[in-house]
Every structure is written in structure tokens, then in C-alpha cells.
Amino acid sequence: MMSANVTTPTPATTSDPVAPVRKPATKGSLVPPRLLPVLATFVLFVLMFGTGAARYENFGTAQTVANLLIDNSFLIVLAVGMTFVILTGGIDLSVGSVVALSTMVAAWGLQAGLPAPLIVLLVLATGTVFGLLQGLIIQRFDIQPFIVTLAGMFLARGLAFLISAESISIKDETFRGMSGGAVTLPGDIVITYGVVIALTVLAIAAYVLHRTRFGRTVYAVGGNEHSAMLMGLNTARVKVGVYTISGFCASLAGLLFSFYMLSGNALHAVGMELDAIAAVVIGGTLLAGGAGYVVGSLLGVLVLGTIQTLINFDGTLSSWWTKIFIGALLLAFIVLQRAALRRRQ
Amino acid sequence: MTEAATAQKPSSTGAPVVEMRGISIEFPGVKALQDVDFRLLPGEVHALMGENGAGKSTLIKALTGVYTIDSGQIRVGGAPVSFARPAEAQAAGVSTVYQEVNLCANLTVAENILLGREPRKAGAIDGRAMRARAREVLTSIGLHIDPASTLSTHPIAVQQLVAIARAVAVDASVLILDEPTSSLDADEVAELFRIMRTLRDKGTAILFVSHFLDQVYEISDRMTVLRNGKLVGEYLTAELSRLDLISAMIGRELGEMDALARMTASHEADSSRVPTLRARGLGRVGSIEPMDLDVHAGEVVGLAGLLGSGRTELVRLLFGADRPERGTIEVDGKPVSIRNPRNAIAAGIAFASEDRKGEGLIADLSIRDNLVLAMQASRGWARPVPRRLKDELIEKYIELLDIRPANPDALIRNLSGGNQQKVILARWLVTQPKLLILDEPTRGIDIGAKAQIMKLVATLAAEGMAVIFISAELEEVLRISDRVVVLRDRQKIAELEGRSASVNDVMSLIASHSDGSTLERNAS
Numbered sequence: 001m002m003s004a005n006v007t008t009p010t011p012a013t014t015s016d017p018v019a020p021v022r023k024p025a026t027k028g029s030l031v032p033p034r035l036l037p038v039l040a041t042f043v044l045f046v047l048m049f050g051t052g053a054a055r056y057e058n059f060g061t062a063q064t065v066a067n068l069l070i071d072n073s074f075l076i077v078l079a080v081g082m083t084f085v086i087l088t089g090g091i092d093l094s095v096g097s098v099v100a101l102s103t104m105v106a107a108w109g110l111q112a113g114l115p116a117p118l119i120v121l122l123v124l125a126t127g128t129v130f131g132l133l134q135g136l137i138i139q140r141f142d143i144q145p146f147i148v149t150l151a152g153m154f155l156a157r158g159l160a161f162l163i164s165a166e167s168i169s170i171k172d173e174t175f176r177g178m179s180g181g182a183v184t185l186p187g188d189i190v191i192t193y194g195v196v197i198a199l200t201v202l203a204i205a206a207y208v209l210h211r212t213r214f215g216r217t218v219y220a221v222g223g224n225e226h227s228a229m230l231m232g233l234n235t236a237r238v239k240v241g242v243y244t245i246s247g248f249c250a251s252l253a254g255l256l257f258s259f260y261m262l263s264g265n266a267l268h269a270v271g272m273e274l275d276a277i278a279a280v281v282i283g284g285t286l287l288a289g290g291a292g293y294v295v296g297s298l299l300g301v302l303v304l305g306t307i308q309t310l311i312n313f314d315g316t317l318s319s320w321w322t323k324i325f326i327g328a329l330l331l332a333f334i335v336l337q338r339a340a341l342r343r344r345q
Numbered sequence: 346m347t348e349a350a351t352a353q354k355p356s357s358t359g360a361p362v363v364e365m366r367g368i369s370i371e372f373p374g375v376k377a378l379q380d381v382d383f384r385l386l387p388g389e390v391h392a393l394m395g396e397n398g399a400g401k402s403t404l405i406k407a408l409t410g411v412y413t414i415d416s417g418q419i420r421v422g423g424a425p426v427s428f429a430r431p432a433e434a435q436a437a438g439v440s441t442v443y444q445e446v447n448l449c450a451n452l453t454v455a456e457n458i459l460l461g462r463e464p465r466k467a468g469a470i471d472g473r474a475m476r477a478r479a480r481e482v483l484t485s486i487g488l489h490i491d492p493a494s495t496l497s498t499h500p501i502a503v504q505q506l507v508a509i510a511r512a513v514a515v516d517a518s519v520l521i522l523d524e525p526t527s528s529l530d531a532d533e534v535a536e537l538f539r540i541m542r543t544l545r546d547k548g549t550a551i552l553f554v555s556h557f558l559d560q561v562y563e564i565s566d567r568m569t570v571l572r573n574g575k576l577v578g579e580y581l582t583a584e585l586s587r588l589d590l591i592s593a594m595i596g597r598e599l600g601e602m603d604a605l606a607r608m609t610a611s612h613e614a615d616s617s618r619v620p621t622l623r624a625r626g627l628g629r630v631g632s633i634e635p636m637d638l639d640v641h642a643g644e645v646v647g648l649a650g651l652l653g654s655g656r657t658e659l660v661r662l663l664f665g666a667d668r669p670e671r672g673t674i675e676v677d678g679k680p681v682s683i684r685n686p687r688n689a690i691a692a693g694i695a696f697a698s699e700d701r702k703g704e705g706l707i708a709d710l711s712i713r714d715n716l717v718l719a720m721q722a723s724r725g726w727a728r729p730v731p732r733r734l735k736d737e738l739i740e741k742y743i744e745l746l747d748i749r750p751a752n753p754d755a756l757i758r759n760l761s762g763g764n765q766q767k768v769i770l771a772r773w774l775v776t777q778p779k780l781l782i783l784d785e786p787t788r789g790i791d792i793g794a795k796a797q798i799m800k801l802v803a804t805l806a807a808e809g810m811a812v813i814f815i816s817a818e819l820e821e822v823l824r825i826s827d828r829v830v831v832l833r834d835r836q837k838i839a840e841l842e843g844r845s846a847s848v849n850d851v852m853s854l855i856a857s858h859s860d861g862s863t864l865e866r867n868a869s
């Protein structure tokens with residue numbers, strides 16, 4: 001929550017006497033200022049990827065990008081849901097645990113002999129209802145999303161353990177098919193069904209955010225919730241809606257994760273909610289809400305994935321360096337965002 | 346400009362579109378409304394009058410479903426209603442501009458106008474049609490800005506016009522305007538009135554709130570007066586004299602207030618001494634042409650000019666809210682480098698900006714906490730303010746400015762709009778600055794309090810403070826100022842003796858440089 005304060009764009013809740021932005025946007029510049037953060041992330045991705053391609057053989061191929069997507073398809077879906085929540089100025093800490101719960105429900109159900117399609121529906125319904133309940137509590141009782149989803153995080157993880165404290169492996173044919181199955185694109189690039197699903201979710205999310213009233217209201221709520229309410233927008237529905245979407249995305253990510261891992265484990269995805277938040281923030285979305293794009297979140301995931309891959313390729317660095325790099329990057333991005341906002345004033 | 350003939354004649358006297366009976370609302374510790382009746386007829390402009398905190402905004406919010414009423418009955422179009430949310434009121438044909446400009450600054454102008462009713466094609470929002478429709482609406486209210494621009498890039502007045510555009514963009518049977526004119530200049534007000542008349546003649550019922558009596562008399566057909574949350578009465582504008590209106594609002598005779606209002610700055614500045622503020626060649630590209638400005642201790646310098654002439658831009662440079670690109674500033678003869686507001690505050694400059702929301706009142710804290718924060722910030726955190734001094738100062742300014750409720754522990758967010766404005770003023774006054782910059786300090790403040798603020802400014806100057814005073818009301822500027830600096834197109838075009846200059850002098854000065862495009866205001 002500290003970082004939420006750092007990026008607050010309006011001085012309304014501080015004693016800083018500077019009036020808000022009032023200068024007209026620079027006309028004629030090539031990119032509108034609101035796209036700058038996404039562009040910055042894109043440039044960063046290209047630079048990092050370029051570094052890898054220059055240093056390591058076999059790095060600079062389209063398949064490396066495809067592998068990035070394959071290894072992170074669940075994180076993309078998670079980050080998409082998280083983007084909705086963060087755009088309203090909220091946060092969802094429960095998603096990592098919901099991923100774990102989903103893998104457990106799937107593995108346990110399959111073990112019990114339930115048909116795979118039913119399992120898929122069951123998992124998605126669980127996550128969606130979980131998100132819906134969190135949203136209702138946040139909206140009805142006007143409680144901080146941080147607290148509610150923190151509780152949700154413990155609850156979901158606990159439920160996963162309740163099913164089994166042991167890892168359950170998945171032997172179901174359909175799931176194994178999803179895991180091993182692949183789509184070959186022109187140029188012999190291979191991606192999994194998981195990537196197709198993740199990118200579809202991303203496209204739908206972009207459409208919903210930019211072309212529907214629900215989506216625009218998400219941005220309005222993030223900009224100024226009270227104003228949005230007075231403007232006659234249905235802010236209650238949107239607030240509940242974004243947590244429901246996030247819950248749905250978390251359970252879908254859980255399914256993708258169980259395709260990827262082929263096991264259910266209550267210890268899966270520990271801390272993955274933080275990876276998702278990091279991806280969204282690195283993707284240029286303001287933690288205070290009201291500004292950002294899902295495409296940015298995709299780029300954020302790719303940046304995180306590239307760091308991981310670079311370290312794997314290097315082979316001499318311990319994997320903890322990933323965390324250190326991500327931490328440094330996150331800090332740099334938040335500071336940059338702040339500086340950009342200042343400049344615009 | 347005035348069309349007195351049409352203003353006197355309500356074009357319709359049909360059954361009321363809005364009827365409120367026995368409305369009561371109580372907030373913890375405040376009876377905001379007690380047994381208030383109100384009705385609104387189709388085809389009339391109805392002014393809701395009363396002092397700051399009288400309950401005007403509360404009555405409006407009771408109607409539109411922001412607040413739930415404790416007792417009473419509301420009918421819209423004859424049918425009993427109880428809106429749970431503003432969305433429901435809007436659906437029933439009640440379109441509202443609330444007192445605080447309530448828009449989303451992070452979205453585009455077009456979205457702010459059409460949010461919730463965007464034109465759609467095959468279920469998806471049609472961006473092109475939306476911008477076209479927004480442009481249409483903006484043009485109809487005489488505002489020429491790019492609908493695709495982000496709202497936050499526009500000044501407050503433009504944002505207020507955008508809020509009005511949003512309200513008139515729908516065919517509503519009831520239009521509510523809670524102090525829509527507070528940051529508009531004369532041309533824009535005239536434009537707004539033209540639109541209001543057109544709508545009224547089409548049968549729209551309009552509820553209008555303003556503290557400018559001239560405007561109220563020009564536009565309204567009927568008035569309802571509230572005092573301390575109670576109904577005083579309903580009158581035909583043509584049958585109620587200003588004096589009677591004022592005494593209905595404040596509940597006493599005008600005598601003492603009139604004396605206040607007529608008070609002029611009676612102090613004498615000593616211009617031979619080193620000026621408190623001396624700015625030379627101060628400017629910033631795209632904001633203000635380089636100019637000189639002196640303000641002496643005990644002197645009130647007014648800035649006159651149309652909206653967009655650079656009044657606010659100039660003082661933002663002085664305060665470091667925008668970084669000056671050229672020029673020098675001296676305070677008490679010592680050069681100071683002002684790069685940000687902190688430097689300015691350290692140099693003894695205070696700036697009460699025109700933007701109430703952005704002013705940094707902390708809505709969830711009390712009046713006392715807000716004032717203490719300001720005091721503490723100005724002294725630096727290492728030197729605590731003695732408790733007794735704190736309490737004394739806080740009490741002094743609550744009384745001087747007549748902040749209501751006069752309870753230092755009242756939360757800012759629960760104060761009426763006008764009273765919040767007074768706390769902002771108090772916040773700067775407690776820091777006891779050398780130079781006080783007031784940008785539209787009387788906006789949204791009732792006439793009684795206005796007179797008090799003018800008196801306060803005069804007193805502060807007499808005690809040796811240097812003051813820069815900005816107001817859209819030229820009379821006000823001329824009355825209070827020793828010297829008036831006239832701005833046009835971001836340049837200083839003249840300096841006049843405040844007390845001898847007349848409104849006409851200033852207007853003709855501005856007009857003589859004018860090319861007649863003042864309404865054609867772009868965002869820049």
C-alpha cells in the first residue's frame with residue numbers, strides 16, 4: 001500500500017499546495033502522453049531482448065518470445081484481471097491463492113473421476129464466485145480492498161490445504177492434451193493452447209475496457225469514484241464487477257497453471273499475486289487507478305519473463321537475481337511514473 | 346444583455362414537475378433541512394437562495410438521490426419517487442450539475458460529456474460518433490475545445506462548462522445547476538443564460554443556485570429562500586426587492602452589512618519603501634510574457650483581465666506552482682529563487698488558489714487539523730506551535746471568517762461548499778504570510794461572508810501585509826485594490842489607481858486591445 005501513495009496523481013489528499021495539471025497536452029507530439037508509459041515498457045522489453053540476443057546464441061529467435069508466452073500464459077491472464085482491479089484504484093491479493101485452490105480443485109476432481117469439462121466449469125465457477133463475494137463485501141460494507149482480499153488470500157490458500165496437503169498429480173487425458181498440445185504458427189513457431197487462451201482473454205479485456213460502458217466506467221471509478229457516482233454511473237456494479245472478473249481470471253489462470261504443471265498443490269503460486277501486480281505496474285498502470293492499458297500488462301509480463309530467461313541463459317547467476325532485478329525495475333518504474341506526472345504539471 | 350421582459354414572465358404555470366413536501370435531513374449534529382417544501386414548475390428558472398450552509402446543496406442532493414431523506418415526500422412528474430442513486434434521478438429526467446465540478450479528470454472531454462450514454466454501434470462504443478456528438482454539444486454552449494483532449498488539461502472554468510455541457514446534452518425535464526457560474530466570466534455567464542432561456546422556453550424546469558444577486562435577478566422567475574435549513578418562503582422574483590431578499594436570507598436587516606460592503610480600502614501604502622515583492626521580467630514561455638510587478642507592504646494590488654488573460658498564470662509563477670523560466674523575484678529586497686511552492690512558502694508567500702478541490706484541504710480531517718497542518722508546515726517541523734497559540738489563531742479565524750459550524754472539530758467533508766472555501770482562506774491566513782495571493786477568494790461565498798472577506802483583506806493590508814487580489818468580479822477588484830494591474834493576452838497592458846478607476850475604464854482598456862475573439866477560447 002505504500003506504493004499506492006507514491007503514485008497518487010492528485011494532490012487532493014496531501015497537503016501539497018500545488019494545483020493539479022492544467023497545461024494543455026502538447027499538441028502535435030507523436031504519441032499522446034497517456035500512451036507514454038506503455039511505450040516505455042515496450043522499449044524496455046526490446047532493449048532487454050536485444051541484450052539477450054546479442055549476448056547469447058539462440059536467444060534472438062521468435063521461438064524465444066513464444067516460449068516467454070508459454071511459460072507465462074497464466075501470469076498474463078492473472079495480470080489482465082488485476083489490471084481491471086487496479087484501474088479502479090483497488091487491489092486483489094487473493095489471486096495467487098485462488099490459482100492454488102483452482103489447481104487443487106481440478107486435480108482432486110479429476111482424481112475423483114469427474115469428467116474434465118465439468119471440472120473446468122467447476123473451477124471457473126469457484127473462482128468467479130470467490131471474486132464476486134470479495135467484491136460484494138468491498139462494495140457493500142465499503143471496506144478497503146487490501147484487507148478484504150488479504151483475508152481472501154488466506155481463505156483460498158486454507159481451502160486448498162483442506163482438500164489435501166499433498167500434491168496431487170493430474171493424469172487426465174484432456175488435461176495432458178492441453179498441456180502437451182501445440183499450435184504451429186507460420187515460421188515453425190510453436191505455442192500452446194494456453195497462450196491462445198491467454199491472448200484471447202487479453203483481446204476480450206481490451207475490447208471490454210475501451211469499447212463498452214462497463215469498461216469506461218472502470219476508468220471513471222479509478223479517476224474519481226464520487227464524481228462517477230454523481231454522474232449517474234453505476235459504480236457499485238463496476239466495483240463488484242472488477243473483483244468478479246479478477247476472480248474469474250484467477251481461476252482460469254489456475255487451469256492454465258494445472259495444464260502447465262500437471263499437478264494440484266496447495267503450495268502452487270505462492271506470491272504470484274505480487275508478480276501480477278508487478279507486471280501491471282511495470283506495464284504503466286497507475287496504482288492509484290484511472291490510467292493504464294491491458295497491453296501494458298502483457299508487456300509487463302514479458303519484461304518479467306525476459307529477466308527470468310536471461311538469468312537462465314546466463315547459468316551462473318542464482319535465480320534469486322530475478323527477484324532482485326524485478327524489485328529494482330519496479331522501483332525504477334514507479335519513480336519514473338511519478339517524474340512523468342510531475343513533468344506534466 | 347438583459348432581457349428583462351422574458352425574465353419576468355414564467356412561460357408556463359402548469360403542474361409542478363418536482364414537488365418536495367416536508368423534507369427533513371439530519372446529519373450527525375446538524376439539522377441540514379427541517380420540514381422544507383419546494384416546488385419546481387415546467388418552463389421556469391427557479392433560484393434557490395440562502396447563505397452558506399443554508400441547505401441548498403443538501404436539498405438538491407435529497408432530490409437526486411445522493412442523500413436519503415429522513416422524512417417528507419418527493420414527487421417528480423406527479424409520481425412519488427425515492428431515488429436511491431443519482432443514476433435513477435437521471436433516468437427520470439433530472440439532470441444535475443453539482444456544486445463541486447464532478448467529472449473525471451483522467452478521461453477525455455467527450456467521455457465526460459457522454460459517459461453512461463455513449464453512442465454505440467453494434468454494442469460497442471463508437472468513438473468517432475462520440476467525439477462528433479460531444480463537439481456538437483460543446484459548440485452549442487460556445488466552447489471550442491478538442492473533445493479528445495484529457496479533461497485535466499483544461500482550467501477550472503472550462504471544466505465547469507464541460508459539466509454544464511454534460512447536463513444539457515440530454516433532453517431532461519428538470520435541469521439543476523448548483524452554482525454553475527462560480528468560475529465563469531461575464532461572457533460565459535451570458536452564454537449560459539442564453540442556453541437556460543432557450544431550454545426554459547422549451548418547457549424545461551430549471552433550478553439555479555448562485556450567490557451573485559445580479560445573475561439571480563437577471564435569469565430567475567421565482568425564488569425559494571432557505572435559512573439554517575428551514576424554508577423562509579417562495580417569491581416571484583419580480584415582486585421581491587434585493588433588500589427584502591437579503592434580509593430573508595440572513596434574517597436581519599441589511600444595514601450593517603451594507604456598511605461593510607461599501608467599505609473601501611482606506612489604508613495608505615508607503616511606496617517609497619522597499620517593496621515586499623519585486624518581480625522583474627518574470628515570465629514563462631506559453632504562459633506569461635515577461636513582466637514587472639511590485640507589491641508593497643500594506644498594499645492591495647488587484648489583477649484585472651478576462652478569463653485566460655494570464656491572471657492565474659502570473660500568480661502561479663510567483664508562487665512557484667509553475668516554474669518561472671526567466672526573471673527575478675525579490676522579497677523584502679532580498680533576491681529569492683522560487684522554483685517550487687515550498688520555496689515560496691519559505692519566503693513568506695501564501696497562495697489561496699482558485700481550485701478548491703486541488704487546494705489540498707484534507708477532507709477527512711477536522712477544521713482544526715487542517716489549520717494546524719498549515720501552521721506547522723510554514724514553521725518547519727522542528728519548531729512545534731505552542732498549543733495556546735494554535736487554539737487562539739484557530740478561534741480567531743473561525744470567528745473572523747464566520748465559518749459554520751464554528752466547531753474546530755467539524756470534518757471538512759461535511760462543511761458546505763462556501764464554508765470549505767473559508768477554511769482554505771483561513772489555512773493560509775494562519776501562516777501569517779508577508780505576501781498573500783488570493784485567487785478568486787470570494788467564489789461560492791454568500792454576500793454576507795463576501796463583505797466580511799473584503800473587510801478582512803483590508804484589515805490585513807492595514808496591518809502591513811502585501812496582498813494580490815484576483816476576482817472575476819471587476820467591481821470587487823476595484824473596490825479593494827490600491828492599484829490594479831490590467832492583463833490581456835498574457836501581457837500587462839496597464840496599471841491603474843484602484844480607487845479612482847472605474848469598471849468602464851478597465852473594460853475599455855481591455856477592449857481597445859481586443860480583437861473580439863474572447864469567447865473563442867481554446868484550451869491553450
Ligand SMILES: Nc1ncnc2c1ncn2[C@@H]1O[C@H](COP(=O)(O)OP(=O)(O)OP(=O)(O)O)[C@@H](O)[C@H]1O
Pocket residue numbers: 372373375376377395396397398399400401402403404444749750758759760761762763764789791
Ligand atoms: N454529509 C454531511 N455530513 C454532515 N453535515 C453535512 C453534510 N453535508 C452537509 N452538511 C451540513 O449541512 C448544512 C447545509 O449544507 P449545504 O451544503 O446544503 O449548504 P449550502 O446551502 O449548499 O451552502 P453553500 O452556499 O456554502 O454551498 C451545513 O451546515 C453543512 O455543514
Ligand SMILES: [Mg+2]
Pocket residue numbers: 401402403444523761762763
Ligand atoms: Mg452548496
